[in-house]
Amino acid sequence: MISRRDFIRLSLLAGAGAGLGVGTVRAQETAGPRSRWVFLVDTMKCVGCGLCVKACKLENEVPYDLPVTRTWVERYVITGEGQISVDGKGRSVEAGTVFADTPMGARDGYKQNVFHNYTELGSNVVVPPDMIAKSFFVPKLCNQCDKPPCVQVCPVGATFKTADGVVLVDRTWCIGCGYCIMACPYGVRFFHPVYRVAEKCTWCYHRIVKGMKPACVMACPFEARRFGEANKPDDPVAQVVETDRVAVLKPEFGTRPLVYYLGLDENVR
Amino acid sequence: MKSYVLRPLYVVIAFVCIILLARVFVVPKDFGIGERGFMYGWHRKGAEDFWRNFKVKYQTREYCEGCHAQKYETIMASPHAIIQCENCHGPAVDHPVKPEKLTIDRRRDLCLRCHAYLPYPTSGRRVIPPINNDEHYPDTECVQCHNPHSPGF
Numbered sequence: 001m002i003s004r005r006d007f008i009r010l011s012l013l014a015g016a017g018a019g020l021g022v023g024t025v026r027a028q029e030t031a032g033p034r035s036r037w038v039f040l041v042d043t044m045k046c047v048g049c050g051l052c053v054k055a056c057k058l059e060n061e062v063p064y065d066l067p068v069t070r071t072w073v074e075r076y077v078i079t080g081e082g083q084i085s086v087d088g089k090g091r092s093v094e095a096g097t098v099f100a101d102t103p104m105g106a107r108d109g110y111k112q113n114v115f116h117n118y119t120e121l122g123s124n125v126v127v128p129p130d131m132i133a134k135s136f137f138v139p140k141l142c143n144q145c146d147k148p149p150c151v152q153v154c155p156v157g158a159t160f161k162t163a164d165g166v167v168l169v170d171r172t173w174c175i176g177c178g179y180c181i182m183a184c185p186y187g188v189r190f191f192h193p194v195y196r197v198a199e200k201c202t203w204c205y206h207r208i209v210k211g212m213k214p215a216c217v218m219a220c221p222f223e224a225r226r227f228g229e230a231n232k233p234d235d236p237v238a239q240v241v242e243t244d245r246v247a248v249l250k251p252e253f254g255t256r257p258l259v260y261y262l263g264l265d266e267n268v269r
Numbered sequence: 270m271k272s273y274v275l276r277p278l279y280v281v282i283a284f285v286c287i288i289l290l291a292r293v294f295v296v297p298k299d300f301g302i303g304e305r306g307f308m309y310g311w312h313r314k315g316a317e318d319f320w321r322n323f324k325v326k327y328q329t330r331e332y333c334e335g336c337h338a339q340k341y342e343t344i345m346a347s348p349h350a351i352i353q354c355e356n357c358h359g360p361a362v363d364h365p366v367k368p369e370k371l372t373i374d375r376r377r378d379l380c381l382r383c384h385a386y387l388p389y390p391t392s393g394r395r396v397i398p399p400i401n402n403d404e405h406y407p408d409t410e411c412v413q414c415h416n417p418h419s420p421g422f
Contacts, residue, residue: 044392044393045393046392046393047383047392047393047394047396047397048387048392048393048394049382049383050382051356051382054356055327055355055356055360058326058327058359058360059325059326059327059360060323077389108378108382109381109382109383109385110385110387111378111381111382111385111387111402112385112387112402113387113388113389129388132388132389134391135387135388135389135390135391135392136389136391136392137389137392137393147309148309151308151309152308152309157300157311157312157313158312158316159312160303160305160309160310160311160312160316161305161309161310162303162304162305162317163303163304163305163310168312168316168317168320169316170312170313170316170319171316171319172313172316172319173312173313173316202320205320205321205323206320206321206322206323206324206325207325209321210325212325212329213329215326215327218327218329218353219327219353219355219356221351221352221353221356221383222351222393224393
Protein backbone atom coordinates (compact mmCIF):
# COMPACT_ATOMS: atom_id res chain seq x y z
CA MET A 1 0.00 0.00 0.00
CA ILE A 2 1.39 3.39 -1.02
CA SER A 3 1.37 6.11 1.63
CA ARG A 4 -0.22 9.49 0.99
CA ARG A 5 3.15 11.24 1.29
CA ASP A 6 4.72 8.91 -1.31
CA PHE A 7 1.77 9.34 -3.63
CA ILE A 8 2.04 13.16 -3.61
CA ARG A 9 5.83 13.03 -4.04
CA LEU A 10 5.55 10.62 -6.98
CA SER A 11 2.84 12.58 -8.75
CA LEU A 12 4.82 15.83 -8.39
CA LEU A 13 7.89 14.12 -9.88
CA ALA A 14 5.87 12.66 -12.74
CA GLY A 15 4.33 16.07 -13.46
CA ALA A 16 7.72 17.78 -13.52
CA GLY A 17 9.09 15.03 -15.80
CA ALA A 18 6.20 15.41 -18.26
CA GLY A 19 6.63 19.18 -18.30
CA LEU A 20 10.33 18.81 -19.02
CA GLY A 21 9.60 16.37 -21.86
CA VAL A 22 7.13 18.75 -23.52
CA GLY A 23 9.64 21.56 -23.12
CA THR A 24 12.40 19.72 -24.97
CA VAL A 25 10.03 18.74 -27.80
CA ARG A 26 9.01 22.38 -28.24
CA ALA A 27 12.65 23.44 -28.30
CA GLN A 28 13.43 20.94 -31.03
CA GLU A 29 10.54 22.19 -33.14
CA THR A 30 11.68 25.79 -33.09
CA ALA A 31 15.41 25.08 -33.43
CA GLY A 32 17.25 25.67 -36.69
CA PRO A 33 17.36 28.72 -38.97
CA ARG A 34 13.84 29.67 -40.01
CA SER A 35 13.04 32.76 -42.01
CA ARG A 36 10.49 35.12 -40.50
CA TRP A 37 9.58 37.47 -43.26
CA VAL A 38 8.23 40.95 -42.80
CA PHE A 39 6.65 43.38 -45.26
CA LEU A 40 6.86 47.15 -45.07
CA VAL A 41 4.61 49.55 -47.00
CA ASP A 42 5.65 53.21 -47.15
CA THR A 43 2.49 55.08 -48.10
CA MET A 44 4.43 58.35 -48.31
CA LYS A 45 6.32 57.03 -51.36
CA CYS A 46 3.51 55.36 -53.31
CA VAL A 47 2.61 57.25 -56.52
CA GLY A 48 -0.27 54.97 -57.54
CA CYS A 49 1.36 53.71 -60.76
CA GLY A 50 -0.08 50.23 -60.27
CA LEU A 51 3.02 48.45 -61.61
CA CYS A 52 2.93 46.23 -58.52
CA VAL A 53 -0.59 45.06 -59.31
CA LYS A 54 0.33 44.36 -62.93
CA ALA A 55 3.42 42.40 -61.90
CA CYS A 56 1.47 40.43 -59.30
CA LYS A 57 -1.23 39.42 -61.74
CA LEU A 58 1.27 38.25 -64.37
CA GLU A 59 3.56 36.52 -61.89
CA ASN A 60 0.82 34.62 -60.10
CA GLU A 61 -1.41 33.82 -63.08
CA VAL A 62 -4.37 35.80 -61.75
CA PRO A 63 -6.79 36.41 -64.68
CA TYR A 64 -5.63 39.79 -65.98
CA ASP A 65 -8.90 41.24 -67.24
CA LEU A 66 -11.19 40.07 -64.45
CA PRO A 67 -11.88 42.23 -61.38
CA VAL A 68 -9.95 39.96 -59.00
CA THR A 69 -6.49 40.66 -57.65
CA ARG A 70 -4.18 39.52 -54.88
CA THR A 71 -2.90 43.00 -54.19
CA TRP A 72 -4.26 46.44 -54.96
CA VAL A 73 -3.62 50.14 -54.45
CA GLU A 74 -6.29 52.36 -52.90
CA ARG A 75 -6.58 56.08 -53.59
CA TYR A 76 -7.80 58.40 -50.84
CA VAL A 77 -8.79 62.02 -51.33
CA ILE A 78 -9.96 63.94 -48.26
CA THR A 79 -11.69 67.22 -48.96
CA GLY A 80 -11.84 70.59 -47.32
CA GLU A 81 -15.17 72.43 -46.94
CA GLY A 82 -16.65 73.67 -50.22
CA GLN A 83 -17.83 72.55 -53.66
CA ILE A 84 -16.91 69.36 -55.49
CA SER A 85 -18.13 68.35 -58.93
CA VAL A 86 -20.48 65.36 -59.32
CA ASP A 87 -21.15 64.60 -63.01
CA GLY A 88 -20.15 68.19 -63.84
CA LYS A 89 -22.60 69.70 -61.31
CA GLY A 90 -21.43 71.39 -58.16
CA ARG A 91 -22.20 69.85 -54.80
CA SER A 92 -21.14 71.15 -51.41
CA VAL A 93 -19.43 68.81 -48.98
CA GLU A 94 -18.26 69.07 -45.40
CA ALA A 95 -14.61 69.31 -44.51
CA GLY A 96 -13.05 65.88 -44.06
CA THR A 97 -15.25 64.02 -46.55
CA VAL A 98 -13.35 60.93 -47.70
CA PHE A 99 -13.34 59.68 -51.28
CA ALA A 100 -11.64 56.33 -51.83
CA ASP A 101 -11.54 53.99 -54.81
CA THR A 102 -9.48 51.27 -56.44
CA PRO A 103 -10.68 50.69 -60.03
CA MET A 104 -9.60 47.17 -61.16
CA GLY A 105 -7.32 47.17 -58.12
CA ALA A 106 -5.40 50.05 -59.76
CA ARG A 107 -3.96 47.59 -62.29
CA ASP A 108 -3.49 50.43 -64.81
CA GLY A 109 -2.53 53.08 -62.27
CA TYR A 110 -4.19 56.40 -61.57
CA LYS A 111 -4.04 58.85 -64.47
CA GLN A 112 -6.88 61.27 -63.80
CA ASN A 113 -8.16 63.18 -60.82
CA VAL A 114 -11.61 61.61 -61.33
CA PHE A 115 -13.45 58.98 -59.32
CA HIS A 116 -15.24 57.15 -62.12
CA ASN A 117 -18.70 55.75 -61.27
CA TYR A 118 -18.20 56.49 -57.61
CA THR A 119 -20.15 53.86 -55.67
CA GLU A 120 -21.93 56.02 -53.13
CA LEU A 121 -22.92 58.75 -55.59
CA GLY A 122 -23.20 56.56 -58.71
CA SER A 123 -21.44 59.08 -60.89
CA ASN A 124 -18.10 60.67 -61.72
CA VAL A 125 -16.74 62.70 -58.86
CA VAL A 126 -14.05 65.37 -59.27
CA VAL A 127 -12.51 67.06 -56.27
CA PRO A 128 -10.94 70.32 -57.52
CA PRO A 129 -7.24 70.71 -56.59
CA ASP A 130 -7.86 73.61 -54.19
CA MET A 131 -10.44 71.48 -52.33
CA ILE A 132 -8.02 68.62 -51.64
CA ALA A 133 -6.88 68.62 -48.04
CA LYS A 134 -5.07 65.29 -48.13
CA SER A 135 -4.55 62.77 -50.90
CA PHE A 136 -2.49 59.62 -50.94
CA PHE A 137 -2.25 56.03 -52.13
CA VAL A 138 -2.28 52.93 -49.94
CA PRO A 139 -1.07 49.59 -51.32
CA LYS A 140 -2.76 46.59 -49.74
CA LEU A 141 -1.93 42.89 -49.72
CA CYS A 142 -2.23 39.87 -47.46
CA ASN A 143 -1.04 40.68 -43.95
CA GLN A 144 0.00 37.04 -43.33
CA CYS A 145 -1.41 37.52 -39.81
CA ASP A 146 0.29 35.70 -36.99
CA LYS A 147 -3.20 34.70 -35.81
CA PRO A 148 -5.02 34.32 -39.15
CA PRO A 149 -8.82 34.16 -38.81
CA CYS A 150 -9.08 32.76 -42.36
CA VAL A 151 -7.15 29.63 -41.30
CA GLN A 152 -9.24 29.01 -38.20
CA VAL A 153 -12.52 28.89 -40.11
CA CYS A 154 -11.43 26.41 -42.81
CA PRO A 155 -13.51 23.25 -42.30
CA VAL A 156 -11.23 20.92 -44.30
CA GLY A 157 -7.68 22.03 -43.48
CA ALA A 158 -7.07 23.46 -46.96
CA THR A 159 -5.53 26.70 -45.73
CA PHE A 160 -2.69 26.84 -43.28
CA LYS A 161 0.25 28.81 -42.00
CA THR A 162 3.73 27.57 -42.83
CA ALA A 163 6.55 27.56 -40.29
CA ASP A 164 8.05 30.64 -41.96
CA GLY A 165 4.84 32.59 -41.48
CA VAL A 166 3.05 32.55 -44.85
CA VAL A 167 -0.61 31.59 -45.13
CA LEU A 168 -1.22 29.33 -48.15
CA VAL A 169 -4.21 27.63 -49.77
CA ASP A 170 -4.14 23.98 -50.86
CA ARG A 171 -5.80 24.10 -54.27
CA THR A 172 -6.48 20.38 -54.47
CA TRP A 173 -8.03 20.23 -51.01
CA CYS A 174 -10.10 23.47 -50.95
CA ILE A 175 -13.82 22.83 -51.39
CA GLY A 176 -14.60 26.46 -52.27
CA CYS A 177 -17.01 27.06 -49.39
CA GLY A 178 -15.87 30.67 -49.04
CA TYR A 179 -15.76 30.83 -45.22
CA CYS A 180 -12.21 32.18 -45.33
CA ILE A 181 -13.19 34.88 -47.82
CA MET A 182 -15.74 36.16 -45.32
CA ALA A 183 -13.47 35.69 -42.29
CA CYS A 184 -10.63 37.87 -43.58
CA PRO A 185 -11.03 41.34 -42.01
CA TYR A 186 -8.88 42.84 -44.77
CA GLY A 187 -10.83 41.48 -47.75
CA VAL A 188 -7.68 39.97 -49.21
CA ARG A 189 -9.11 36.60 -50.20
CA PHE A 190 -11.23 36.00 -53.27
CA PHE A 191 -12.64 33.16 -55.31
CA HIS A 192 -10.35 32.11 -58.15
CA PRO A 193 -12.52 32.11 -61.29
CA VAL A 194 -10.43 29.44 -63.05
CA TYR A 195 -9.51 26.97 -60.31
CA ARG A 196 -12.79 27.49 -58.40
CA VAL A 197 -11.01 27.68 -55.03
CA ALA A 198 -10.11 30.36 -52.51
CA GLU A 199 -7.15 32.45 -53.65
CA LYS A 200 -4.90 34.83 -51.78
CA CYS A 201 -1.59 36.66 -51.80
CA THR A 202 1.28 34.33 -50.86
CA TRP A 203 3.98 37.04 -50.71
CA CYS A 204 5.16 35.17 -53.84
CA TYR A 205 6.17 32.14 -51.76
CA HIS A 206 7.89 30.57 -54.79
CA ARG A 207 10.15 33.64 -55.08
CA ILE A 208 10.96 34.33 -51.44
CA VAL A 209 12.02 30.72 -50.73
CA LYS A 210 14.56 31.18 -53.54
CA GLY A 211 15.88 34.39 -51.97
CA MET A 212 14.11 36.68 -54.45
CA LYS A 213 11.77 39.54 -53.61
CA PRO A 214 7.99 39.25 -54.13
CA ALA A 215 6.95 40.43 -57.61
CA CYS A 216 5.23 43.58 -56.31
CA VAL A 217 8.30 44.59 -54.30
CA MET A 218 10.53 44.01 -57.32
CA ALA A 219 8.22 46.00 -59.63
CA CYS A 220 7.84 49.02 -57.32
CA PRO A 221 10.19 51.75 -58.61
CA PHE A 222 9.80 53.93 -55.51
CA GLU A 223 10.51 51.48 -52.69
CA ALA A 224 6.99 51.98 -51.40
CA ARG A 225 6.88 48.23 -50.89
CA ARG A 226 9.79 46.62 -49.08
CA PHE A 227 10.49 43.11 -47.96
CA GLY A 228 12.89 41.75 -45.35
CA GLU A 229 13.54 39.19 -42.68
CA ALA A 230 12.44 39.95 -39.15
CA ASN A 231 14.93 37.65 -37.45
CA LYS A 232 18.00 39.24 -39.01
CA PRO A 233 19.02 42.25 -36.88
CA ASP A 234 20.97 43.94 -39.71
CA ASP A 235 18.11 43.67 -42.20
CA PRO A 236 17.17 47.24 -43.26
CA VAL A 237 13.43 46.49 -43.27
CA ALA A 238 13.57 44.78 -39.88
CA GLN A 239 15.40 47.83 -38.55
CA VAL A 240 12.70 50.20 -39.82
CA VAL A 241 9.98 48.07 -38.23
CA GLU A 242 11.98 47.94 -35.02
CA THR A 243 12.88 51.61 -34.72
CA ASP A 244 10.44 53.67 -36.79
CA ARG A 245 6.81 54.60 -36.12
CA VAL A 246 4.98 51.85 -37.94
CA ALA A 247 1.33 50.85 -37.79
CA VAL A 248 -0.71 47.85 -38.85
CA LEU A 249 -4.19 47.70 -40.35
CA LYS A 250 -7.11 47.02 -37.99
CA PRO A 251 -5.07 46.14 -34.88
CA GLU A 252 -8.35 45.84 -32.93
CA PHE A 253 -9.02 42.50 -34.60
CA GLY A 254 -6.06 40.95 -32.78
CA THR A 255 -4.79 39.25 -35.93
CA ARG A 256 -1.18 40.49 -35.47
CA PRO A 257 -0.42 41.41 -39.10
CA LEU A 258 3.11 41.10 -40.49
CA VAL A 259 2.60 43.94 -42.99
CA TYR A 260 3.68 47.22 -41.42
CA TYR A 261 2.74 50.65 -42.74
CA LEU A 262 4.66 53.90 -42.59
CA GLY A 263 2.56 57.06 -42.75
CA LEU A 264 -0.81 55.37 -42.28
CA ASP A 265 -3.75 57.79 -42.10
CA GLU A 266 -6.72 57.36 -39.75
CA ASN A 267 -9.07 57.38 -42.76
CA VAL A 268 -7.55 54.17 -44.15
CA ARG A 269 -9.85 51.29 -43.38
CA MET B 270 -30.43 -5.85 -21.68
CA LYS B 271 -33.34 -5.91 -24.10
CA SER B 272 -32.50 -6.47 -27.78
CA TYR B 273 -34.47 -3.42 -28.93
CA VAL B 274 -32.06 -1.33 -26.88
CA LEU B 275 -28.97 -3.05 -28.20
CA ARG B 276 -29.91 -3.16 -31.91
CA PRO B 277 -29.75 0.63 -32.55
CA LEU B 278 -26.53 0.65 -30.53
CA TYR B 279 -24.99 -1.87 -32.93
CA VAL B 280 -26.07 0.28 -35.85
CA VAL B 281 -24.38 3.32 -34.33
CA ILE B 282 -21.19 1.38 -33.60
CA ALA B 283 -21.15 0.04 -37.19
CA PHE B 284 -21.64 3.58 -38.51
CA VAL B 285 -18.71 4.91 -36.48
CA CYS B 286 -16.54 2.02 -37.65
CA ILE B 287 -17.38 2.73 -41.30
CA ILE B 288 -16.42 6.38 -40.85
CA LEU B 289 -13.13 5.46 -39.17
CA LEU B 290 -12.38 2.97 -41.95
CA ALA B 291 -13.24 5.46 -44.69
CA ARG B 292 -11.00 8.01 -43.00
CA VAL B 293 -7.95 5.77 -43.51
CA PHE B 294 -8.50 5.81 -47.28
CA VAL B 295 -9.79 9.37 -47.78
CA VAL B 296 -7.33 11.40 -45.68
CA PRO B 297 -4.00 11.77 -47.55
CA LYS B 298 -0.87 10.28 -46.01
CA ASP B 299 0.90 13.62 -45.65
CA PHE B 300 -1.90 15.26 -43.67
CA GLY B 301 -0.56 16.49 -40.36
CA ILE B 302 -0.56 19.35 -37.88
CA GLY B 303 2.73 20.83 -39.09
CA GLU B 304 4.88 23.28 -37.15
CA ARG B 305 2.11 25.72 -36.27
CA GLY B 306 -0.05 23.25 -34.37
CA PHE B 307 -3.60 22.16 -35.06
CA MET B 308 -5.28 25.56 -35.23
CA TYR B 309 -3.02 27.12 -37.88
CA GLY B 310 -0.94 24.25 -39.22
CA TRP B 311 -3.39 21.42 -40.02
CA HIS B 312 -2.62 20.76 -43.70
CA ARG B 313 -1.28 18.52 -46.45
CA LYS B 314 2.52 18.87 -46.49
CA GLY B 315 2.47 18.46 -50.28
CA ALA B 316 0.62 21.77 -50.70
CA GLU B 317 3.72 23.63 -49.48
CA ASP B 318 5.78 22.08 -52.27
CA PHE B 319 3.14 23.08 -54.82
CA TRP B 320 3.60 26.75 -53.95
CA ARG B 321 7.36 26.38 -53.59
CA ASN B 322 7.63 25.00 -57.13
CA PHE B 323 5.36 27.63 -58.72
CA LYS B 324 6.91 29.11 -61.87
CA VAL B 325 8.88 32.34 -61.50
CA LYS B 326 8.09 34.78 -64.33
CA TYR B 327 9.76 38.05 -63.37
CA GLN B 328 13.51 37.40 -63.47
CA THR B 329 14.67 40.90 -62.37
CA ARG B 330 17.17 43.17 -64.15
CA GLU B 331 20.23 41.14 -63.19
CA TYR B 332 18.92 38.42 -65.49
CA CYS B 333 18.63 40.94 -68.38
CA GLU B 334 22.11 42.31 -67.74
CA GLY B 335 23.68 38.97 -68.71
CA CYS B 336 22.98 39.53 -72.43
CA HIS B 337 21.84 43.17 -72.74
CA ALA B 338 24.74 44.69 -70.79
CA GLN B 339 24.85 47.87 -72.90
CA LYS B 340 21.13 48.60 -72.47
CA TYR B 341 21.52 47.90 -68.79
CA GLU B 342 24.37 50.42 -68.48
CA THR B 343 22.38 53.14 -70.27
CA ILE B 344 19.30 52.82 -68.12
CA MET B 345 21.25 52.50 -64.90
CA ALA B 346 22.84 55.91 -65.64
CA SER B 347 19.43 57.58 -66.12
CA PRO B 348 16.68 58.65 -63.71
CA HIS B 349 14.76 55.61 -64.94
CA ALA B 350 17.29 53.34 -63.20
CA ILE B 351 14.66 52.74 -60.51
CA ILE B 352 12.38 50.99 -63.01
CA GLN B 353 12.83 47.27 -63.61
CA CYS B 354 13.28 46.23 -67.26
CA GLU B 355 10.35 43.85 -67.06
CA ASN B 356 7.90 46.58 -66.02
CA CYS B 357 7.89 47.80 -69.65
CA HIS B 358 9.20 44.78 -71.54
CA GLY B 359 7.00 42.22 -69.82
CA PRO B 360 8.01 39.23 -67.71
CA ALA B 361 11.04 37.39 -69.13
CA VAL B 362 9.95 33.89 -67.96
CA ASP B 363 12.46 31.70 -69.91
CA HIS B 364 13.16 34.52 -72.39
CA PRO B 365 15.78 33.52 -74.93
CA VAL B 366 13.98 30.17 -75.28
CA LYS B 367 10.34 30.83 -74.53
CA PRO B 368 9.19 33.48 -75.36
CA GLU B 369 11.81 34.15 -78.06
CA LYS B 370 10.94 37.86 -78.19
CA LEU B 371 9.38 40.04 -75.52
CA THR B 372 6.58 42.41 -76.52
CA ILE B 373 7.55 45.96 -75.61
CA ASP B 374 4.73 48.12 -74.28
CA ARG B 375 5.17 51.46 -76.15
CA ARG B 376 1.76 52.90 -75.28
CA ARG B 377 1.38 56.38 -73.83
CA ASP B 378 -0.67 54.74 -71.08
CA LEU B 379 2.42 53.11 -69.63
CA CYS B 380 4.25 56.42 -69.13
CA LEU B 381 1.10 58.06 -67.76
CA ARG B 382 1.04 55.60 -64.87
CA CYS B 383 3.62 57.83 -63.20
CA HIS B 384 3.83 61.00 -65.28
CA ALA B 385 0.16 62.01 -65.59
CA TYR B 386 -0.41 65.14 -63.51
CA LEU B 387 -2.45 64.54 -60.36
CA PRO B 388 -3.00 67.33 -57.82
CA TYR B 389 -1.95 65.09 -54.91
CA PRO B 390 0.96 66.93 -53.28
CA THR B 391 0.91 64.77 -50.15
CA SER B 392 1.40 61.54 -52.12
CA GLY B 393 4.56 60.26 -53.79
CA ARG B 394 3.50 62.06 -57.00
CA ARG B 395 5.17 65.27 -55.85
CA VAL B 396 8.63 63.93 -56.78
CA ILE B 397 7.82 63.05 -60.42
CA PRO B 398 8.00 65.50 -63.35
CA PRO B 399 4.35 65.60 -64.46
CA ILE B 400 2.71 66.28 -67.82
CA ASN B 401 -0.79 67.54 -68.53
CA ASN B 402 -2.22 64.65 -70.51
CA ASP B 403 -4.70 66.80 -72.48
CA GLU B 404 -2.20 69.47 -73.51
CA HIS B 405 1.18 67.73 -73.88
CA TYR B 406 1.00 66.28 -77.45
CA PRO B 407 -2.15 64.20 -76.87
CA ASP B 408 -2.58 61.02 -78.95
CA THR B 409 1.18 60.80 -79.53
CA GLU B 410 3.36 58.00 -78.24
CA CYS B 411 5.89 59.37 -75.75
CA VAL B 412 8.68 57.27 -77.27
CA GLN B 413 8.52 59.32 -80.50
CA CYS B 414 10.36 62.15 -78.71
CA HIS B 415 11.63 60.65 -75.43
CA ASN B 416 13.99 57.73 -75.07
CA PRO B 417 12.72 55.77 -72.09
CA HIS B 418 16.22 54.43 -71.42
CA SER B 419 17.55 57.97 -70.93
CA PRO B 420 14.58 60.34 -70.61
CA GLY B 421 14.82 64.10 -70.99
CA PHE B 422 16.54 65.88 -73.86
